[in-house]
Amino acid sequence: MTSFRAAILAALFLLLQTVSVLADDVTLRARDGSIALSGTLLGFDGEFYRLRTDYGELTVDGSGVLCEGPGCPNLIDFVAELSISGSATIGRVLMPALIESFALRNGLVAERETLAEREILYTLRNRETEKVVGRFALRVSNTDEGFADLLADEADLVMALREIRPSEVTLAKEAGLGDLLKPNRSQIIALDAMVPIVSAANPVSALSLSDLLRILSGRLTNWRELGGPDAPVVIHLRDAQSGFAQAVEDRLLRPRGARLAEDVTRHGDNTALARSVSRDPFGFGLASFSEIGTAKPLVLTGPCGFRLAAERRTVKTEDFPLTAPMFVYIPARRLPALAREFLGFTRSDAAQIVIRRAGFVDQAPEEVPVDLQGDRFANAIRVAEGAEGLAALQEMTRALADMRRLTTTFRFEPGSATLDAQSRSNVLQLARALEAGLYDGRRLVFVGFSDGQGAAAGNLKIAQRRADAVRKAVLEFAETADLDRLVIESRAFGETMPMACDDTAWGRDVNRRVEVWVE
Template sequence: MTILRAAIIAALWFLAQPGVALAQDVTLRSHDGAVEISGNLLGFDGEFYRVDTIYGELTVDGSGVACEGPGCPDLEHYVARLVFSGAPTIGRVLMPALIEAFGIRGGYDVTRNEISPQELVFTLHQGDGTLVGEFVFRLTNTDEGFADLLANEADIALTLREARQDEITRAREAGLGNLMAPGQVRVLALDALIPVVAPSNPVQDISLRELAQVLSGEITNWVALGGPDAPIDVHLWDAATGIGQASVDQVLRPDGRDVVANAVRHPDGSAFAEAVARDPFAIGLTTRSEQGDTWELALTGDCGFALSATRRAVKTEDYPLTAPLFIYLPARRLPKLGREFMTYLRDPSAQLVIRRAGFVDQTPEEIEINAQGDRFANAIAQAGVEVGLEELQRMVRVLGPLKRLTTTFRFEAGSIRLDAQSRSNAEQLARAMELGHYDARRLVFVGFSDGDGPAGTNRDIALRRAETVQRAVTRAAETANLERIGLELDAFGEAMPMACDDTAWGRQVNRRVEVWVR
C-alpha cells in the first residue's frame, strides 16, 4: 500500500492541463499488481498523472505505475504542450527570440507557424524529427491573459501589469492559489513608460506633475509646457491593454486623478506611434520598446534632474516609470519541457537575448561612483538645514570606495512589502550569491527615504528598510555560503532625492534601498 499512501499524501489541488481531454477512465496499477487506483484522468505532464478518484484528486508518479484504459496518454510519443496568453508585446517580440535560443541550447529544431495574427505556434523537434513540444501563443491583451489563466484555458499569462486584487480574489475563490505567491509570478524583463511627442514638437522635457495634469485634462494648452499656443491632443494605449492600465496606475492613480475623457486610445504600440508621430500637437505614454518614430520627452523636476529611459536608468529604477514584463504561472506542475524553459529564462544567456530584443535585462551591473556625478550633484543642490555638509561628506566617504549595483529595491505604496520588480531583484541577487559571485566581497544595503518628517526619523526608517531587504535576499539565498560574504547596512535617509516629495509618486520613488559592493 506504499504507493497508494504516497499518492494520497502527495495529492495536490492542481488545475487541469489545457489541451488534455477530461473525465476519461483510467486505472493506474503498481508494477507488482498490488495496488490499483481508478478514476478520471485530469492531466498528465509527462511524468505525473492527476486522477480524480474516490480519495479525491491524486497526483501519482508515472514511473511507479502502469496506465490502463481509454484515457491513458501515449507515453512513447508524449508531446509537452504549453499555452501562453496575453500581451502581444511579450508574445510576438520577446518570447520568439527566447524560444529560438532555448531550442539552440537544448538541441531542438524550432518551427514557427502563424495561425492568425492573434495565434502563433512554435513546435520543438529533436534532431531525429521527433516532436517533443508545442508552445502556443494567444496574443490578445493583459486582461485576456489573466482571464485565460483563471479559466484554465492557458498555462501561462503574459502581462504588462501585476494582478489586481479582484483577480487575486477570483483565483483564491476558485481554489487556484494566490496569483502573487512566490513562484507564480516572475518578472521576465524590464521596459519603461515614456512620454512622447511628434519629432517636430519643440518641447523637450516634462515633469511628472505636469504629465499627470496633461493626461487628466488639467493642462490643455502647449503654452503651459513652453510650447506653441495650441490645444494638447492626449493619446494612450487602449484601456484593456496592460500598458494602458499601467499608464493610469503609475502616473494618475497615486494622486487620485483619472484620464481626460477625450483621450485618443490605440490598440497597440504601432498604432499609437504612428498617430503621435504625425500629429504635431499630440502627447502620450507608450513603451521604450515601441517608441517608433516619436520623440521621447525627458522627465524632470525641481527636486531632481532630467532623466531619459536609458537602459541603465531603467535597470536601476532611477527612471521612475519602469514597466516590468510579467509571466504568471499556474498553481500546478508544468511539463518537464516547460519547467526547463522557465529555468532557462533565469540564465545569463537568456538575459543577453532579452537585451538584444530591445528590452532591459536584469543581470546586475556595477557602476563606478564617478559615473554617478549627476546624482551626487543633485544631492548637494537639494541639501538643506536637516541634511547638511557633514552627512553628505559621510555619504561620500562610505560610498566612495564602493560600486553601486544596478539592483534597487522599492516597496509597494503604504507597505513594507517589496514591489514586484524588487522581489525579482531579490531572487536575482540571491542566485548570484548562491553561485559565489560575491564571495570574499562586501555587499552594503543602503537605505534612502523621502523628506517628509524629521531627517533623523527618516534615516532610522531607511535603515529598517535596508534591514528588510537584506533579510529577504539572504532568506532567498538558501545555498549561499553567507560566511564568505560581508553583509553590511547603512542609511542616509533623505540625503539623495530622486524626485520631489510634493506628490505621492515622488515620495515613493525616494523610498528605496540600493546595494553597493566592493
C-alpha cells in the same frame, strides 16, 4: 506506492465518506493491482498525471501506476505541451526570441508555424533524432485575455504588462490555481517603462510628474501651460484591454484618486501609438520604452530641478519612476520538465542577452562606478541644506567613493513597507547570485535612503531599518550560500541622495529605496 496510497486516503478522509469511483477517461492502477483511481485526465508532464476525480483534482506520480483507458498518453513518445497567452508586447517578439534561443542552446530545432493571426505554434525537435519533444503554443492578445485563458484552463502561463488584480487573484484561487500573489507564482522576465512622448515638432522637452497626472486626468488640456503652442493636448494610449494601458490607470491614476480623461485616442499596438504621436504636432502619449520610434521622449522633471530620463540603466534601477515590469504568471500546477527548463532559461545570462537584443531592458546586474553615476551626486549637492546636510553628503561620498553601485535596487509599494514587484524579483535574483558564489571575496553593502519629509534623524533611522530588512530577506532566500566567503553589511544615509523632488508621491516613492554597493 506509498505516496499514491496517501493521496487517496487523504482525499477520502476530507470527504468523510466512501465514494464509488466510476471509470471516466482513464484509470490509474497501482502496479500490484491493490488500488485504482478513475477520472478525467487533465494533464501529463512526462512524470506526473493530473487527474480530476470524485476526490478533487489530484497529482499522481506516474512511476507507481499503470494508466488504462483511451485517454492515456503515450509514455514512449511523450511530447511536452505548453500554452502561453497574453500580452502582445511580450508575445510578438520577446517570447518567440526566448523560445528560439532556448531551443538552440539545448540541441533542439524550433519550427515556427502561424496558425492564425494571433496564434503561433513552436514545434521543438531533437536536432539529431528529429523526434518531436515539445510544442509551445503562443496566443498573442492582451493581458486581460491571458488571465481569462488561464482561468478557462486554456493556458499554462500568462504574459502580463501589469500586476494581477484582486478579482483575478480570487478567481484563480477558486479555480484551484493557487495564490498568484506568492513569489513563486510570478516571474519578471524583462523590464519596460511608460515613457511620455510627443512629436519632434513639439517644442516641449520636459514634463513634471504633477503635470503628467494633470494631462492624463484631463485637467491640463493646452500645451501653452507647458510652454508649448496654444493648442489642445491630444492624448494617445493603448487600447483599454492592454496591460500597458491598465498599468497607467492602476499605478498612476487610481492611487491618486484620479480618473482618465474621457477624450483619449486608443491604439491597438505600441508601434501604431508611437507612429501616431510622431505625426501629431499636438499629440501626447505614454509609449513602451522598447517602441518609441521617431517620437520625442520627454524628460521627467520637478520644481527642485531634477531631471529623470528613460534610459536603459535608469529603467533597470527603477530610478526612472515609470518603470514597468513584464510578468509571466505561473499557476500552482506542475508543468512538463521541458517547460520548467524553459522558465529556468529565461533567468539565465544567455536569456538576458536575448532580452536586450529584443529591445527590452534585462535584469542582469551591472556594476556602476561613482564616475558614471550621472547627475545623482550633482543633484545631492544641489539639495543639501546647511552645514549638517553637507557633512552628511561628505560622509556618504567617503563611504561609497571606492565602491560600485549594483543596478539591483529595492523599492517599496506606494505608502507601504512592502517591496514592489520588481524588487521582490530582485530579492530572488540576488539570493541566487549569492548561492552561485558570484560575490565571493567581496563586500556587499545594502544602503538605505529616504525621502525628505520629516526630521533628518528620523528619516535616517527609517532608511536603516529598510536596509536591514532587505538584507535579511535576501539572506533568507540564499539558503545554500556560503556567507563566510563574503562580507554583507547594511547602513543608511537617509535623505542625503534624493533621486526626485519630494513634491509628489511619485517623487517620494523613488527616493525611498535600498541600493546595493559592492567593493
